[in-house]
Amino acid sequence: MRASPWLWLPVALAAxxxxxxxxxxxxxxxxxxxxxxxxxxxxxxxRTLLLAAAVLAADVLLALPLAWLVVRTALPGxxxxxxxxxLPLALPGYALAYGLLAATGPAGVLAEVFGWAPPRxxxxxxxxxxxxxxxxxxxxxNLKAALGALDPRLEEAxxxxxHGPAARFFRIVLPALKPALFGGGAxxxxxxxxxxxxxxxxRYETFSYAIYLQYAxxxxxxxxxxxxxWLLGLALLVLTLEGRWLSPNRPGRxxxxxxxxxxxxxxxxxxxxxxxxxxxxxxxxxxxAGYWAAKLAAGWVVADLPRALGQSLSVALPAALxxxxxxxxxxxxxxxxPGALAGLATRLAYLGYASPxxxxxxxYVYLSLSYLPQLYQTLPLLILVYAVxxxxxxxxxxxxxxxxxxPRLEEAxRGLGAGRLEVFxxxxxxxxxxxxxxxxxxxxxxxxxxxxxxFLLAPLGxxxxxxxxxxxxxxxNYPYAAPFVLLLALVGLxxxxxxxxxxxxx
Amino acid sequence: MxxxxxxxxxxxxxxxxxxxxxxxxxxxxxxxxxxGPSGSGKTTTLRLIAxxxxxDDGWLRLSGRLLGSPERSLxxxxxxxxxxxxxxxxxxxxxxxxxxxxxxxRMAARERRERTRLVLEQVGLTxxxxxxxxxxxxxxxxxVALARALAPEPPLVLLDEPFSSLDAALRxxxxxxxxxxxxxxxxxxxxxxxxQEEALAAADRIAVLREGRIEQIGSPEEVYxxxxxxxxxxxxxxxxxxxxxxxxxxxxxxxGPVELDRAAEGRVLLSLRPEHLELGAEGAPVVVExxxxxxxxxxxxxxxxxxxxxxxxDYRLPFRPGDAARLRAxxxxxxxxxPAERR
Numbered sequence: 133m134r135a136s137p138w139l140w141l142p143v144a145l146a147a148x149x150x151x152x153x154x155x156x157x158x159x160x161x162x163x164x165x166x167x168x169x170x171x172x173x174x175x176x177x178x179r180t181l182l183l184a185a186a187v188l189a190a191d192v193l194l195a196l197p198l199a200w201l202v203v204r205t206a207l208p209g210x211x212x213x214x215x216x217x218x219l220p221l222a223l224p225g226y227a228l229a230y231g232l233l234a235a236t237g238p239a240g241v242l243a244e245v246f247g248w249a250p251p252r253x254x255x256x257x258x259x260x261x262x263x264x265x266x267x268x269x270x271x272x273x274n275l276k277a278a279l280g281a282l283d284p285r286l287e288e289a290x291x292x293x294x295h296g297p298a299a300r301f302f303r304i305v306l307p308a309l310k311p312a313l314f315g316g317g318a319x320x321x322x323x324x325x326x327x328x329x330x331x332x333x334x335r336y337e338t339f340s341y342a343i344y345l346q347y348a349x350x351x352x353x354x355x356x357x358x359x360x361x362w363l364l365g366l367a368l369l370v371l372t373l374e375g376r377w378l379s380p381n382r383p384g385r386x387x388x389x390x391x392x393x394x395x396x397x398x399x400x401x402x403x404x405x406x407x408x409x410x411x412x413x414x415x416x417x418x419x420x421a422g423y424w425a426a427k428l429a430a431g432w433v434v435a436d437l438p439r440a441l442g443q444s445l446s447v448a449l450p451a452a453l454x455x456x457x458x459x460x461x462x463x464x465x466x467x468x469x470p471g472a473l474a475g476l477a478t479r480l481a482y483l484g485y486a487s488p489x490x491x492x493x494x495x496y497v498y499l500s501l502s503y504l505p506q507l508y509q510t511l512p513l514l515i516l517v518y519a520v521x522x523x524x525x526x527x528x529x530x531x532x533x534x535x536x537x538x539p540r541l542e543e544a545x546r547g548l549g550a551g552r553l554e555v556f557x558x559x560x561x562x563x564x565x566x567x568x569x570x571x572x573x574x575x576x577x578x579x580x581x582x583x584x585x586x587f588l589l590a591p592l593g594x595x596x597x598x599x600x601x602x603x604x605x606x607x608x609n610y611p612y613a614a615p616f617v618l619l620l621a622l623v624g625l626x627x628x629x630x631x632x633x634x635x636x637x638x
Numbered sequence: 639m640x641x642x643x644x645x646x647x648x649x650x651x652x653x654x655x656x657x658x659x660x661x662x663x664x665x666x667x668x669x670x671x672x673x674g675p676s677g678s679g680k681t682t683t684l685r686l687i688a689x690x691x692x693x694d695d696g697w698l699r700l701s702g703r704l705l706g707s708p709e710r711s712l713x714x715x716x717x718x719x720x721x722x723x724x725x726x727x728x729x730x731x732x733x734x735x736x737x738x739x740x741x742x743x744r745m746a747a748r749e750r751r752e753r754t755r756l757v758l759e760q761v762g763l764t765x766x767x768x769x770x771x772x773x774x775x776x777x778x779x780x781x782v783a784l785a786r787a788l789a790p791e792p793p794l795v796l797l798d799e800p801f802s803s804l805d806a807a808l809r810x811x812x813x814x815x816x817x818x819x820x821x822x823x824x825x826x827x828x829x830x831x832x833x834q835e836e837a838l839a840a841a842d843r844i845a846v847l848r849e850g851r852i853e854q855i856g857s858p859e860e861v862y863x864x865x866x867x868x869x870x871x872x873x874x875x876x877x878x879x880x881x882x883x884x885x886x887x888x889x890x891x892x893x894g895p896v897e898l899d900r901a902a903e904g905r906v907l908l909s910l911r912p913e914h915l916e917l918g919a920e921g922a923p924v925v926v927e928x929x930x931x932x933x934x935x936x937x938x939x940x941x942x943x944x945x946x947x948x949x950x951x952d953y954r955l956p957f958r959p960g961d962a963a964r965l966r967a968x969x970x971x972x973x974x975x976x977p978a979e980r981r
Contacts, residue, residue: 295715
């Protein structure tokens with residue numbers, strides 16, 4: 133059965149919406165040729181790579197022992213520790229940066245409460261701590277899955293061939309974890325490249341921060357485009373390398389899982405050490421923001437909060453609807469009519485998601501200024517850009533639903549005398565509805581927290597929760613930023629609690 | 639001195655006893671089959687010997703050296719015992735050559751290369767050295783697993799149902815080849831299987847396991863012809879059980895007087911294999927209930943006042959369902975140990 137043009141048309145539009153701004157960015161940067169000659173790229177590149185490498189290294193050193201403790205040892209409370217360990221990934225990065233800044237320094241929360249004023253971490257160290265605190269769960273999740281899928285008999289076989297614990301780790305376990313390390317590592321590096329809030333608040337000059345400076349203060353379009361292209365190029369390089377290094381699928385574990393190593397008297401100690409990691413990351417934004425928000429509860433900020441919430445909702449809700457509407461035909465196409473073109477469209481959707489938002493957003497800035505200036509910095513454009521950027525997130529649960537819905541089921545219904553419409557209403561719709569809901573919710577919550585795209589494309593006078601949190605923190609006005617940060621952190625944690633429930637539901 | 643000596647080995651998981659009071663010995667070049675239904679403790683026994691598990695009681699020695707006891711358990715990497723897993727468990731990130739060379743890392747590079755090549759040649763996989771496990775057929779994977787275990791030249795090899803995932807056409811040939819190779823090399827072999835035919839055909843001795851205990855151990859002929867218990871008689875081939883009253887070497891049974899394999903007194907439980915019964919002109923009256931033609935012979939199900947019996951008959955016998963006949967024993971019946979005596 134051939135795919136109808138009603139499927140192709142929206143898919144082609146979505147694919148174009150990803151590709152056009154990126155291509156336009158390329159053209160723009162090439163045109164502004166002289167901008168490439170200006171010095172200063174190499175230090176930016178070096179700092180960007182240094183930050184990515186440092187975050188990745190810390191993430192591996194944290195996630196590997198954490199995953200091993202949770203999967204392979206009789207760690208007390210390992211079930212819910214595994215959940216707790218993942219939660220920080222729901223926090224917006226700038227909220228963690230806020231926490232670090234608001235807690236420290238002479239006027240920080242720590243100084244107010246305990247009279248202890250540790251120096252304010254800024255620059256590299258501050259960015260590094262904040263990024264590690266919310267990216268380590270990506271590696272942890274990957275490594276935990278890979279360790280759980282590793283057949284313990286492989287290690288036994290190596291043992292019977294004369295390999296002790298260290299040799300088994302390096303020759304069996306580590307090679308088996310390689311795909312998980314590369315996959316998780318690529319996600320972490322992409323997050324570091326995509327980050328805007330943390331490096332801007334910490335004033336650590338990476339590509340993102342330089343673009344921010346160019347755009348916000350200096351307004352040199354050519355140079356900003358060239359910087360954005362660098363950033364995009366790095367992200368594409370990571371994606372390509374990840375694809376190349378990932379080895380073909382290996383058979384998973386068929387037998388029972390590995391027995392849990394006893395921890396003995398070290399058990400409670402290990403429990404505390406493991407729990408400390410996510411608790412630190414969660415406390416980072418929640419405690420300082422909670423402290424200031426409670427203190428200022430009666431202030432004028434409260435009046436400002438509903439307005440910002442309303443503005444966030446006015447973008448996030450339509451973006452979620454549009455994203456799901458565009459993802460549905462793409463999910464149907466890629467699962468029911470798979471082929472080169474459907475594959476390309478799916479890959480473009482993921483490209484739009486993996487592209488650093490500053491680069492993606494700048495592409496749209498220039499595109500609209502060149503062809504449709506009346507659209508520049510309007511709500512509809514921001515909604516469109518959100519919908520396209522988050523398309524891949526809406527696509528995930530929908531594709532999973534479609535794949536779980538065998539074509540045979542629809543054929544069986546047809547064989548029982550149901551027409552196309554009836555098949556859709558009685559079979560496909562009820563079965564994919566949870567996927568639509570989950571996808572929409574993921575996009576909605578993502579758009580609520582999103583910062584760089586809003587920063588570039590928001591209409592004048594538009595102050596969403598994320599922008600308000602960022603602006604007040606930028607001005608070192610931590611008490612005023614507190615309610616916004618707190619609300620956004622709770623939105624993130626809420627999504628982390630809600631989405632798995634929705635995706636699981638049958 | 640035996641190659642492997644196992645004494646009163648016991649392993650418990652929580653309240654469940656997987657292996658209880660297991661004792662046996664194995665000589666170099668000997669093949670001992672551990673036979674039993676699933677859950678009888680066969681694999682646990684192998685894992686205790688390999689060192690993947692620590693015994694709760696008892697001990698085991700290899701060439702006189704103590705390998706494992708509750709107090710002291712040598713880790714598997716220091717035992718030097720070859721292990722072939724049921725699903726082969728080849729290292730997926732290493733090719734055939736690297737898999738086979740895996741256990742040879744303490745050797746000099748040249749020696750390692752030569753040994754690996756030699757072993758690959760012995761199992762006929764030289765041409766596949768650069769392939770990865772997922773590019774091999776089941777039979778080839780099986781041979782890689784064997785080559786990998788044999789390359790370090792262990793004195794003892796443990797085989798955990800190594801032939802069960804091969805299809806029937808491949809199984810017998812592979813089994814003959816593999817066990818032939820092990821025997822020629824003088825390697826002691828423990829073969830875990832739940833396939834009675836495999837155990838009877840391939841092993842020098844069979845240990846029948848039930849619920850973690852050895853029910854009987856002996857040569858295939860001994861175990862088949864003189865099963866100690868009803869469980870062994872049933873598990874190895876099929877049998878007819880009948881009770882009788884013994885007076886020395888003869889017992890009164892529903893089939894009439896039957897000669898016994900050993901002297902006994904009082905109530906006894908007897909085992910008579912289908913091929914140890916015959917239909918003819920003498921004996922207890924029976925009626926043929928069912929007939930199943932097996933190609934080389936015919937099995938008849940008969941019933942009479944004496945009970946229901948399975949008889950193996952000559953293919954020339956003309957009996958059909960509904961025919962009347964007479965049944966008698968043509969061999970001595972085996973006196974079984976009663977469950978009470980078993981422990």
